[in-house]
Amino acid sequence: MRTVKDIDFAGRRVFVRVDFNVPLDEDRNITDDSRIRGALPTLEYALSQNAKLIVASHLGRPRGRAVPEFSLAPVAKRLSELLGRDVRMAPDCIGPEVTALVDSMADGEVLLLENLRYHAGEQENDAAFGRALAELCDVYVNDAFAVCHRVNASVAAITEYAPVAVAGLLLQRELDYFSRAMADPQRPLVAVIGGAKVSSKLKALENMLDHVDKIIIGGAMANTFLRHLGHDVGQSKYEADQTGAAGELMARAGEKGIRLCLPVDVVAGDRFAPDAAVRVVPVGEIPPGWMALDIGPATAQFYDEVLCDAKTVVWNGPMGAFEMDAFSQGTLSMVSSVVSSQAMTIVGGGDTAAALHKAGKADRVTYVSTGGGAFLTLLEGRILPAVQALDEADVRNR
Ligand SMILES: Nc1ncnc2c1ncn2[C@@H]1O[C@H](COP(=O)(O)OP(=O)(O)O)[C@@H](O)[C@H]1O
Numbered sequence: 316m317r318t319v320k321d322i323d324f325a326g327r328r329v330f331v332r333v334d335f336n337v338p339l340d341e342d343r344n345i346t347d348d349s350r351i352r353g354a355l356p357t358l359e360y361a362l363s364q365n366a367k368l369i370v371a372s373h374l375g376r377p378r379g380r381a382v383p384e385f386s387l388a389p390v391a392k393r394l395s396e397l398l399g400r401d402v403r404m405a406p407d408c409i410g411p412e413v414t415a416l417v418d419s420m421a422d423g424e425v426l427l428l429e430n431l432r433y434h435a436g437e438q439e440n441d442a443a444f445g446r447a448l449a450e451l452c453d454v455y456v457n458d459a460f461a462v463c464h465r466v467n468a469s470v471a472a473i474t475e476y477a478p479v480a481v482a483g484l485l486l487q488r489e490l491d492y493f494s495r496a497m498a499d500p501q502r503p504l505v506a507v508i509g510g511a512k513v514s515s516k517l518k519a520l521e522n523m524l525d526h527v528d529k530i531i532i533g534g535a536m537a538n539t540f541l542r543h544l545g546h547d548v549g550q551s552k553y554e555a556d557q558t559g560a561a562g563e564l565m566a567r568a569g570e571k572g573i574r575l576c577l578p579v580d581v582v583a584g585d586r587f588a589p590d591a592a593v594r595v596v597p598v599g600e601i602p603p604g605w606m607a608l609d610i611g612p613a614t615a616q617f618y619d620e621v622l623c624d625a626k627t628v629v630w631n632g633p634m635g636a637f638e639m640d641a642f643s644q645g646t647l648s649m650v651s652s653v654v655s656s657q658a659m660t661i662v663g664g665g666d667t668a669a670a671l672h673k674a675g676k677a678d679r680v681t682y683v684s685t686g687g688g689a690f691l692t693l694l695e696g697r698i699l700p701a702v703q704a705l706d707e708a709d710v711r712n713r
């Protein structure tokens with residue numbers, strides 16, 4: 316697939332679709348700008364080539380209506396600070412006013428379009444909406460990895476109409492690291508999978524059985540596996556309808572000689588609350604009415620040993636309810652284990668990335684993906700639909 320580096324940008328209208336769907340607090344301050352920073356290499360490159368730079372993103376899920384709380388205005392401000400130049404904010408993403416703004420742009424200027432999801436056509440992958448966006452530009456760039464699992468107009472339909480469609484540097488980097496970790500890894504390759512539900516990661520777990528050497532399971536999803544093994548999990552979160560699937564995964568892992576590691580002890584709480592009473596207990600010995608909310612210290616030690624000879628690690632999902640300090644130790648220990656291993660480490664998922672930032676160690680792993688759902692789609696062994704659309708457009712346009 317061609318990237319921005321293969322295209323001449325000088326004086327051309329370059330439309331870069333980014334994912335600036337960043338978290339905002341109640342005062343609309345950006346609490347994590349990694350997605351904006353992630354797109355800077357592409358944006359700076361286009362500017363260095365004297366492009367007229369049109370930047371477009373969605374924010375949240377305004378469901379086709381112009382809801383002010385989902386405006387990208389706070390993002391324009393942050394982007395301007397990071398680029399060190401003015402960023403003009405358009406009142407919409409299509410329409411006569413936007414066209415006039417684009418027509419008035421000088422080379423090297425930056426225009427941020429308003430939230431794409433103010434129009435229902437975006438999430439409906441509407442052809443006319445995709446075409447209206449494409450008409451704003453000479454070159455279309457997809458640098459929005461985190462939304463590439465969605466068949467939305469600004470990443471799918473637009474590729475049918477843009478004269479040139481290429482990948483941005485972030486998208487290229489995300490796909491490149493992912494395939495280095497999963498398609499052609501240095502071994503042993505260890506997958507660390509945590510988070511809430513087996514059901515949401517079942518396909519990813521199944522796909523991993525064809526790639527990894529060891530699997531470490533943590534988070535609430537471990538309870539479903541432990542329940543399958545007959546352990547009493549008390550009031551822990553688990554999925555009763557997934558215990559069979561957990562058992563099948565364990566059996567298949569066994570047949571393939573893949574080591575599947577489960578917690579041996581847990582940090583239990585008497586409630587799902589930051590001030591819950593806390594006890595460390597072996598699995599299966601959770602007091603009646605209590606719940607497992609983190610992996611225990613013996614498990615953290617065990618997982619550290621499993622990871623010590625890893626050459627590649629792929630991690631998605633926290634080891635416990637890490638948002639509460641009392642139940643964050645297992646996830647923080649996992650951060651230490653992956654950071655101190657010599658392995659190439661790829662981390663994906665919003666919560667997992669947040670845990671790395673909380674530990675102040677995001678810069679100590681090889682790559683932190685900007686995607687959650689998109690990363691999981693890759694873990695499932697599926698092609699991202701927006702990447703496929705881009706690829707097909709690139710072949711057609713050559
Ligand atoms: N033992 C547990 N009990 C309850 N919730 C848990 C437990 N372990 C993890 N969680 C919760 O799982 C959520 C993250 O799950 P998930 O969305 O699958 O992760 P990610 O965003 O990294 O993909 C977190 O909110 C965390 O509090």
Ligand SMILES: O=C(OP(=O)(O)O)[C@H](O)COP(=O)(O)O
Pocket residue numbers: 334336375376461462465665685686687688689
């Ligand atoms: O933040 C996103 O996804 P993610 O939380 O799965 O990483 C993307 O911007 C996609 O947003 P959506 O899940 O509203 O389509």
